[in-house]
Structure formats: C-alpha cells, structure tokens
C-alpha cells in the first residue's frame with residue numbers, strides 16, 4: 124500500500140483470486156461467477172468470516188475497504204448475504220456471497236463486524252429489511268431503518284404492503300397493459316382528476332399501441348374494412364357527422380359490450396378511414412357511380428375490361444386513363460401525319476406495343492398507389508386520436524395534389540411512349 | 554399572552570396586529586426530500602418569498618411561526634416532526650408542501666412512509682404537486698397570510714383552527730370572505 128494510485132495491473136485476476144481462496148479455505152468456496160464485470164465468490168456460511176478475514180489480510184488481495192453488505196431473497200432457498208469489498212491498492216472489487224443457514228424461517232449469518240467495522244450498520248439494515256440475524260454482531264436491535272415496533276421484514280418477497288391490500292393500485296400498472304379483450308387500456312383522467320402533463324396518458328397509450336401492434340392492427344384493419352363495406356353507400360351521401368365518429372361502428376362495438384370509450388375511439392378511427400378512402404377514391408368513390416361517372420379522361424372500354432377481369436377499381440381507372448391518353452395522342456398524331464407507317468404496322472407489333480403500354484401503366488399504378496398509401500399511414504395515429512376537421516382537410520388536399528401530380532406524370536410517360544406507336548385502338552378492343 | 558387569549562381585540566387593533574403578524578412569518582423549513590429543493594428555490598432571489606414577509610431558515614423551532622414540511626415523511630421521522638412542531642410557540646402555522654407531505658405521494662403504499670404529515674400535526678395549507686413549483690408555495694403563503702389577516706387571535710390561541718386550505722381545490726384562494734370559525738375544525 125505504498126502506492127498512492129491504485130495499480131490495476133497488479134491485481135489478481137478472478138481465477139487467481141479464486142485459486143488463492145480455494146487454497147486457503149478449501150471446499151468452503153462453493154463457486155464463482157463473473158457477471159457484468161463483477162467477480163462474485165460463493166462461500167459456505169461456515170467459511171464466511173474466514174473469507175472476509177482472508178480478503179482483508181492476504182497481502183495479494185488486500186481488500187482493505189468495506190463497500191457494502193446487503194441481503195437477497197432467494198425464495199424457497201432462503202436468503203443470501205452479499206458483501207462487497209474494494210481494494211484501494213489495486214483498485215479491484217470483489218463480491219462475497221453466502222447462503223444463510225436456517226432457510227426462510229430463521230436465517231442466520233456470521234457477522235463480520237470484527238473484520239470490517241463498517242459492516243455494523245449494514246448488517247443492522249439487512250436485519251431490518253430481511254430479518255437475517257447476524258451471529259456475533261454486537262446488537263442488531265433496535266431496528267435502525269424502520270420504527271422500533273415495526274412488524275415484518277419489508278424486503279422479503281412475501282411481505283405484504285398493507286396499503287395495497289386495502290386499496291389496489293389505481294389505474295394501469297404498465298404502459299402497454301391490455302384488458303381482457305386485448306385492447307390497450309388508455310387511462311383517461313376523470314373529470315376533476317389532474318390530467319397528465321402534456322397528454323402523458325395519450326402518449327402512453329400510443330406507445331402501448333405501438334408495442335401491441337401485430338394482433339391489434341389486424342383486428343382494427345378487419346374491423347374498419349368491414350365497416351367500410353357495410354356503410355360505403357351511406358358514407359357517400361353524408362358529408363361529415365357532427366360527432367365525427369362512425370355511428371355504425373360505435374353502435375356495433377357498444378352492442379358487443381365494449382366500453383364506450385373504446386367504442387368511441389374506434390368509431391373515430393373508422394370514420395377517419397372512411398373519409399380517407401372517400402378522398403382517395405377521388406370524385407367518383409363507388410363503383411356503382413362509375414357507370415355514370417364522366418368518361419372524359421378514361422378509356423371506358425379498357426376500364427370495363429379490367430373491371431371484368433377482376434382488377435381493383437383504382438387500377439382499372441388509372442390504366443384506362445393511360446389508355447385514353449394514348450388514344451388521344453395517337454389520334455392527334457394520325458391527324459397530323461397520315462403517312463405514318465403505324466397504320467400499316469403488323470398486328471403482332473401492335474400487340475407488343477399494347478403490352479408495353481400495359482406494363483408501363485402497371486408501373487404507374489404502383490407508383491400512384493404508393494403515394495396515397497404512404498400519406499395515411501403517416502397520419503393514422505395522430506389523426507385517429509384527434510379527428511380534427513382541419514387536419515382532415517389538409518390531408519385531403521394533399522392527396523388530391525398527389526393524384527394530380529401522378530396524373531401529370533402519367534401524361535408525361537404517355538408522351539414518352541408515344542413516338543414508337545401508332546393509333547392503338549386495338550388495345551382498347553383487345 | 555395573558556390578555557390576548559382572554560379578550561377579542563377591537564377591530565382596528567386586530568387589523569393592525571394581524572397585518573404585522575402576517576408579514577413577519579419566520580419560517581422553519583422541514584426539508585425531507587426533493588420538495589425541499591423547490592422550497593429552497595422559492596426562498597432564493599428568483600421567487601424570493603422574503604418580499605412576502607416570510608423569513609426563511611429560522612434559527613430553530615422556538616423562533617418560528619411557520620413550519621413548512623416539504624418532502625417525504627417517514628414513520629421513523631414522524632416523531633421528530635411532531636416534537637419540533639410542539640416546540641414552536643403559538644400561534645403557529647403549517648404548510649404541507651408537496652404530495653408526499655400531503656398524503657404520502659408516490660410512496661402511498663410504502664411500508665415506511667407516513668400517509669401525510671396531517672397524520673401527525675395539524676396542517677393549515679396543503680400545496681399539491683410533485684414537486685410543486687415555487688410559485689405554488691408563494692400561492693400557499695398568500696392564502697395563509699390572507700387567513701391570518703382575518704383571524705381572531707383569541708380563537709387561535711384557544712386552539713380552534715379553521716379547516717385547512719387545499720390549494721387548487723378550495724377556491725377562491727385569496728378572497729375567502731367568511732372569517733367565521735367552524736366549530737373545532739381541522740385535524741389534530
């Protein structure tokens with residue numbers, strides 16, 4: 124201990140330490156672990172005192188500083204006592220751990236107060252919290268941390284908190300707690316309760332939803348899909364219910380016995396989804412309407428064919444749009460330049476061209492699909508929460524803009540395709 | 554106080570007397586946990602409750618008029634609070650500052666925490682919060698001073714207290730217009 128600074132390079136490694144202690148203590152060293160950089164030596168209770176003594180006095184170890192001592196509840200096996208020692212000369216730390224004799228009923232451990240004076244109060248505290256008696260301690264009574272007449276050992280796992288017995292924990296214990304039906308429990312303060320700071324409860328609920336995503340999402344999606352189908356016709360008509368919730372969903376959920384709050388929030392979400400769907404579908408949202416929808420801008424034949432083939436309405440519409448534009452261009456080109464060889468082009472080439480056009484249309488559809496799909500996904504959680512008209516309008520406007528942009532892009536693409544082909548009435552008829 | 558506890562003072566005298574009392578509250582800080590930091594903040598230059606006539610850090614309980622219990626009171630500490638409170642001369646006032654002192658706060662289910670300082674000593678003003686902001690303490694002090702202004706010293710010395718004020722729950726805070734005493738209210 125002549126050195127002022129701790130010399131870690133002079134420290135014994137855990138293996139060496141263990142070997143040394145095993146040499147001196149024999150089979151009273153029960154085992155050792157190194158966890159999180161902490162070397163723990165398990166000692167039999169009978170060797171506890173000797174081990175502490177050795178750690179302090181052995182010049183190679185020189186654990187001269189008593190750091191702390193505490194108990195651990197080992198359930199059925201009783202209690203452990205851990206002493207943490209530190210060597211100021213070499214700067215290492217060691218944990219000595221022993222299992223008390225006497226099991227759960229009368230745990231007792233040898234005291235090391237005569238080795239380390241500082242262990243005195245630590246042992247008293249351990250007695251206070253775990254009821255572990257220390258043999259050879261001057262006096263573990265009176266109780267140090269609790270009131271003198273305290274009954275029980277508060278840090279034992281089987282200690283009951285009387286307040287909790289009298290009154291169970293109010294509200295949710297974990298942020299992602301689910302109720303019996305698998306719904307996230309959102310704690311909304313009662314009137315008169317202090318609300319959480321800055322929508323803490325909402326933030327917690329959101330976090331909970333994120334954690335519980337997989338099952339919940341699917342359920343929600345199914346639910347909303349069903350709602351959309353069920354009330355698509357109705358939705359076309361009514362603009363915006365004053366309550367801004369989807370009444371049908373709400374009624375259904377209430378009938379299913381969900382709590383009003385959950386029903387309301389789900390109905391809200393359903394309402395939002397519908398709105399978005401309506402916006403995404405553009406001016407003519409339902410297929411039924413497509414019949415009398417203005418045919419300007421789309422090629423009706425293509426559209427009908429694709430619908431008949433079972434393609435989704437949107438894909439059909441956009442392909443039909445592309446086809447229409449192509450036709451228009453072709454017609455213009457034909458007008459301007461009658462001598463074009465396209466007229467006399469062999470049919471198989473035409474078919475190829477048509478296929479190409481189809482492919483490009485496909486790609487475009489994908490592109491257009493991606494954009495609106497992204498926008499609602501981004502907004503979903505907050506929008507569903509808030510359901511503010513302002514935000515919805517913004518979203519709709521944004522979507523419309525996106526569509527317009529997509530349409531422009533299509534037109535541009537069609538331009539690019541155009542020079543290679545002649546009039547492609549065939550495409551429409553094929 | 555031979556005379557004071559026998560006779561109700563004439564109104565103008567009472568007014569001046571109470572005015573003097575309310576602006577010279579020597580405060581004994583019983584800082585027990587994190588809330589004590591907020592108390593200290595309230596006493597320093599930014600919030601500075603000395604401008605309200607509250608003089609912090611009385612030399613001891615025997616020189617203090619106001620006891621501010623700020624922080625987590627444990628069962629082990631409770632006798633000390635009671636003892637120091639009893640060492641204070643009448644008329645004495647208690648502000649319970651923070652959730653812990655009000656009801657046990659986040660440690661309401663703990664094995665060692667007292668469920669509110671009012672289990673041990675009577676409280677005049679409860680300031681809620683975990684921790685309350687220094688402004689809340691100022692609010693509590695003003696509410697208390699308002700009460701002192703309207704108080705009858707005779708009644709106070711006789712040990713009759715008004716019901717405690719809970720900031721935020723008992724409104725209005727400062728314009729409490731009924732100086733009438735309830736019959737033996739307050740927790741003791």
Ligand code: SF4
Pocket residue numbers: 586587588589623624625651652653654658659682683684685
């Ligand atoms: S009320 Fe909150 S801030 Fe105040 S002492 Fe208790 S835990 Fe700390």
